[in-house]
Amino acid sequence: MRVLLALGGNAMTNADGRARPEDQIAAAEVAMEAVADLVAEGVDVVVTHGNGPQVGNLLVKNELAAAVVPPVPLDWCGAQTQATLGFVLMNALDAALTRRGIDRRSAATVTRTRVDRDDPGFTKPTKPIGRFLPADEAAVLVEHGETWEDRGEKGWRRVVASPEPLEVIDAPAVQALVEAGFVVVANGGGGIPVVRREDGSLEGVEAVIDKDLGAALLARTVDADVLVIATDVPNAVLRYGTPDAEAIGTVSAAGLRSLAAEGHFASGSMGPKVDAACRFVEHGGSRSVITDLAHIVDAVTGDNAGTVVQN
């Protein structure tokens, strides 16, 4: 069995959402224990990860250091997060595999994802990145030309362009590494967004792809049987945050789509996870699961864990 596991930002930071290096290393160690448990069950795992907090932090460094070192574009920031998180995840994964006596190693690939230059996502920013700020501090940055959005009780967050992922350019390399026996980390942050020029070459574009939508596309491309979207809640929930909240168990893609249309899933958080889970199944994937790290093994082996989407 082959599984594509998408790790949310919540699985890569501490309980307070802090993303210091030590927080990310500790979180990666917890997450990779779950991955090693899956590998021990004989599952081929491809791991992908979010990069919203990290890419936002790199943009702040750009701004603070602009007078001294040249700022780099957003696609470069995305590439840097793939390398850094790939390295952190590989260290944690190799250690967890070794502890179990499993003779397999990790590999991380810099992964590009093609988008359309004319995607409406370039004119209407939707992807939340970086830290939360109070409204008055966000207002100052809006005056400097940035787009910020009220994200509820945690505060305001910067939003950037987030085009639709169309093709994981480096999927054949991921596939080859999986078939060679590596546990692969790939397509972090949904992939580095690139567009194809008229001469066929590729160039990076300034955007951050939604990693859940990128994961659904990669899962199809590498022939995964199951897409697991790991976050900080065990299930997607109806009437989330109300006294009538109700966890969703097994549901069809069409059924979950109609619940989404009723407005049960917030944009920028559970909304894209639900969309990604449905897309994978709608395109022929056998099963998608939305759950937390503690339930990943049960979710894959089919023991009624998480929100399971299958037709």
Ligand SMILES: Nc1ncnc2c1ncn2[C@@H]1O[C@H](COP(=O)(O)OP(=O)(O)O)[C@@H](O)[C@H]1O
């Ligand atoms: N209907 C819902 N069911 C469950 N969680 C929801 C729902 N709507 C919004 N959420 C929020 O979505 C969050 C997970 O999304 P997000 O924070 O973007 O995850 P990650 O960073 O792990 O990818 C949960 O912590 C929860 O607060």
Ligand SMILES: NC(=O)OP(=O)(O)O
């Ligand atoms: N690229 C992306 O979707 O990152 P997060 O999951 O961290 O927001």
